Amino acid sequence: MGRKKIRHYDSDSPLMQVPESTIRRMSMYYRLIETLVAKGVDQISSDEIGTMQGFTSAQVRKDLSFFGSFGRRGLGYNTRELKRQIAAILGLDHIWHVAVIGAGSIGSALAQYPEFADHGFQIRLILDNDPGKIGRQVGSLTVKDIARLEAEFAAAAIDIAIIAVPARAAQLVTDRVVTTSIRGILNFAPCQLIIPPHLVMRQENMALELEVLTYFIRNKNRDSID
Amino acid sequence: MGRKKIRHYDSDSPLMQVPESTIRRMSMYYRLIETLVAKGVDQISSDEIGTMQGFTSAQVRKDLSFFGSFGRRGLGYNTRELKRQIAAILGLDHIWHVAVIGAGSIGSALAQYPEFADHGFQIRLILDNDPGKIGRQVGSLTVKDIARLEAEFAAAAIDIAIIAVPARAAQLVTDRVVTTSIRGILNFAPCQLIIPPHLVMRQENMALELEVLTYFIRNKNRDSID
DNA sequence: ATGTGTGAATCGCTTCACAGCT
């Protein structure tokens, strides 16, 4: 069979896309499997994974099947092996070099967020333009001057930028970030960023989540009457 | 017509649910319309709303149609009116009393997050169990002792709790929060909370977003080769 | 007996396309 270039997803024939919802669940499975491995659990079934997170077992199996066959019929999945596989799928088998832009309260919090470090996201840089913040310590990092963004990004070999500046400054900062050898951006500013097509961008919006919450609070017991 | 009890969504007959994706977009439309009103723009079409956010005009119209008919054929939507309507739909026509639990870096950042205040989320309370943090100032608030959670929640008439404590403490804190007259919970701890069915809970997970980002970085140019 | 992997069926969201209002 010579060349065994297994494409990650060979389920359907011509270029079948994995749903984003599947990727999000993969990340949730990963977190769960992590804790199971830490607890010394060796084996787990799709049904157990599902019920622990509120999904069906079929959902779990279908999600995993996009990437391969990691279980054994009649037995379930080996936690250690599954953890390793999901890490590879999500890109967590690798240390990512991350810069946080903006040393306000959100930026500082993100720079010290332990979940990031635990999953291979190494925060190597935090930048701001406020002379009052430059030079301050944030965890083990010193806030650097954003004027030196390009040089600092190159020196630290940054892969990912987290934008944590006010909305009005976000596009300006982004325009400079995209000239570096960055691969992706996670944007916490509540605005639509324009980026070149070779980059990946994800939007995080905490106020949006709160608004979805209030919608559901308002519309909770709508099914109980009328 | 006498009793004009218009159910919000009367589009389909028996109890048609609004997709969560629609709610999320409503929140995005709201943010956009807000800036337009601030700029003095009076009228806008579904096509303009759509292209500014990367949706189709049909998507925008369909989303709005779940809740009523807010536009005028041939003209579009009045921004001021649309803003008012969406605010009412999402529950933003109302001041929500919010408590942040956990005065670590994430909790402190959330307590001061200007987007919350701008959208009617009034942070009235920040709590922690660490004697080193109790009594400290976070913005205009003083960190209170979590031992007094029930009393402080009652005094401040808290509607919504934001959980920003480490995962291991999240369920314990939640078990106390759910005994108050709270309506909803926004959970930043990376864990599955168990809550009584009368409450609404939303999960926020920043590490998950970063993992989805790295997945897409890895799988970006998958379609260009093979 | 148990639990995976997966085509087929189902469900629900998005897009189309056009009638109807301004």
Next chain:
DNA sequence: AGCTGTGAAGCGATTCACACAT
């Protein structure tokens, strides 16, 4: 002419159900 509001069509995600492996 221009743009909304909305059934119907299209399409993508979830669930079903069962062959197959242990």
